[in-house]
Amino acid sequence: MKGLLVKDLRIAAEQKTLLALMLFCALICLFTMRDPTFVIGYMCLICATLGSTTCAYDEMNKGMSFIMTLPYSRKVYVFEKYLFSLMMGLGAWVLSTILATACMFILKKPIGAEYFSTVFMFLSPIFLIPGVMIPIILKFGHARSRIALFIIVGIVLALGGILSLVGSVNIGMGNYFFDAGEVYGMIRVIPMRDIAAIITIITILFFVASMMLSLALIKKKEY
Amino acid sequence: MIKIDGLKKEYSDFKLDISVEFENGTINGIVGTNGAGKSTLFKAILGLISYKEGVITINDKNVRDFKYDDKERIGCVMTDSFFSETFSIKDIAAIMKATYKSFNRDAFIKKCEEHKLPLNKKIRDFSNGMKAKAKVLCALSIDTDVLILDEPTVGLDIIARDEILSEIRDYMEENENRIVLISSHISSDIEKLCDTTYMINDGKIVFHDDTDRLLGDYAALKVDEDSFEKLDKSHIMAYKKEKYGYECLTNEKEYYSENYPSMVIEKMTVDEMMMIIIKGEKV
Numbered sequence: 001m002k003g004l005l006v007k008d009l010r011i012a013a014e015q016k017t018l019l020a021l022m023l024f025c026a027l028i029c030l031f032t033m034r035d036p037t038f039v040i041g042y043m044c045l046i047c048a049t050l051g052s053t054t055c056a057y058d059e060m061n062k063g064m065s066f067i068m069t070l071p072y073s074r075k076v077y078v079f080e081k082y083l084f085s086l087m088m089g090l091g092a093w094v095l096s097t098i099l100a101t102a103c104m105f106i107l108k109k110p111i112g113a114e115y116f117s118t119v120f121m122f123l124s125p126i127f128l129i130p131g132v133m134i135p136i137i138l139k140f141g142h143a144r145s146r147i148a149l150f151i152i153v154g155i156v157l158a159l160g161g162i163l164s165l166v167g168s169v170n171i172g173m174g175n176y177f178f179d180a181g182e183v184y185g186m187i188r189v190i191p192m193r194d195i196a197a198i199i200t201i202i203t204i205l206f207f208v209a210s211m212m213l214s215l216a217l218i219k220k221k222e223y
Numbered sequence: 224m225i226k227i228d229g230l231k232k233e234y235s236d237f238k239l240d241i242s243v244e245f246e247n248g249t250i251n252g253i254v255g256t257n258g259a260g261k262s263t264l265f266k267a268i269l270g271l272i273s274y275k276e277g278v279i280t281i282n283d284k285n286v287r288d289f290k291y292d293d294k295e296r297i298g299c300v301m302t303d304s305f306f307s308e309t310f311s312i313k314d315i316a317a318i319m320k321a322t323y324k325s326f327n328r329d330a331f332i333k334k335c336e337e338h339k340l341p342l343n344k345k346i347r348d349f350s351n352g353m354k355a356k357a358k359v360l361c362a363l364s365i366d367t368d369v370l371i372l373d374e375p376t377v378g379l380d381i382i383a384r385d386e387i388l389s390e391i392r393d394y395m396e397e398n399e400n401r402i403v404l405i406s407s408h409i410s411s412d413i414e415k416l417c418d419t420t421y422m423i424n425d426g427k428i429v430f431h432d433d434t435d436r437l438l439g440d441y442a443a444l445k446v447d448e449d450s451f452e453k454l455d456k457s458h459i460m461a462y463k464k465e466k467y468g469y470e471c472l473t474n475e476k477e478y479y480s481e482n483y484p485s486m487v488i489e490k491m492t493v494d495e496m497m498m499i500i501i502k503g504e505k506v
Contacts (some may be wrong), residue, residue, distance in 0.1 A: 002322070003321040003322025003323075004322075006318050006321040007306070010318065050278055057309065061303070061308055062303050062304060063302070065271055065304035066299075066305050068269075068270070068271055070322055071291045071292075071294035071323065072291065222266075223271040
């Protein structure tokens with residue numbers, strides 16, 4: 001796997017100007033925005049996409065055919081993509097958390113359980129973004145992956161819309177459908193710390209399921 | 224030894240059906256028209272495509288069971304595929320060093336310098352010839368048992384082609400048990416380099432022979448229609464109608480030069496042989 005990691009790190013190094021710009025923007029946001037935790041989300045979101053960026057680079061100039069002739073199995077290729085995405089995302093999370101916490105100290109803002117719950121909430125996109133992007137790119141290729149992503153997001157939003165409509169209308173079927181207001185009330189009483197833990201566990205499970213899906217997709221592919 | 228037994232791969236408009244053995248210590252040339260099945264054969268050996276029928280073994284091990292240590296002993300050059308073109312030669316050296324235990328970084332860098340390939344320039348800024356050289360030199364810097372070269376000299380001028388063929392020959396001399404499979408549209412490459420030449424057409428190997436024999440014993444007989452009718456066709460492989468009569472491919476040049484002293488007998492290139500076999504009629 002070492003060779004694949006070196007390859008992807010070199011691809012990430014190609015983005016050094018963009019990453020430096022991201023860091024510059026993050027530093028400005030830290031001291032100009034009221035909420036320093038924004039920077040954690042901002043940096044995690046950008047760095048979590050680096051894994052899918054490397055998929056696009058692998059695909060360029062029909063590169064996948066050659067990469068698949070390297071002595072690694074397809075399984076190792078997939079695992080490396082997820083590992084690399086996590087490394088980049090967690091790296092950004094650690095760095096941004098240090099920056100945000102330092103800023104909180106400087107600005108003399110309270111650092112309590114709620115702050116750390118928010119910080120841990122930002123672990124979710126680190127798992128969620130590669131979990132969504134990698135199988136889509138492996139299935140549709142980089143060029144078509146954006147269209148596929150929009151369609152998937154559209155389907156999720158439509159389902160959410162239908163669900164909320166059903167909840168708000170609650171057309172005399174209270175026993176069969178949930179009441180959105182009631183659900184919101186239930187969620188509101190759950191402590192932030194527990195919500196963060198639940199979301200993190202769900203996203204980790206999603207991440208593992210996505211990895212299994214990617215493995216099934218790449219095994220069927222011909223290069 | 225590479226043994227391909229009853230390999231069948233079907234696409235909507237093409238079917239590959241091949242059984243062949245490539246012995247250790249040989250350089251094998253694969254020739255054929257575009258879409259004949261050369262790259263599909265290579266992809267099957269490299270595990271890039273699936274196939275429902277057939278078995279491919281390398282040194283008695285099924286390629287489907289290959290692990291890292293087995294795959295590390297196979298090197299390849301693909302016609303139109305390589306690392307991302309945003310990489311430089313130095314990037315590629317670092318990746319290869321981390322990938323292959325046997326990759327000789329210093330030798331690779333030295334060879335690149337000898338062939339005037341800039342080490343820090345991105346591959347996308349290379350000429351086609353430089354890209355082709357980089358791919359071949361990269362593959363030749365690993366210690367392999369099997370080297371698969373799909374059109375390695377494409378885009379190279381005649382001098383660069385000669386240099387690359389010489390590198391492949393030197394590589395073979397380092398370990399005489401190696402097997403090299405090379406496809407090329409340039410028949411002179413095959414004639415200069417290969418021990419055996421295989422011709423693929425429509426997914427099948429239509430003929431193969433030692434390259435020395437191809438160049439020594441094979442010839443074109445040019446005869447008019449009357450002479451063609453009377454000709455002993457026992458050593459004629461294929462013939463093609465021409466304006467003057469028939470052009471016949473024989474694998475026993477001596478037989479015809481002794482028995483038909485007035486007959487026009489001409490040497491042929493592998494390309495010319497391929498033309499008669501593919502476009503002509505079989506006897």
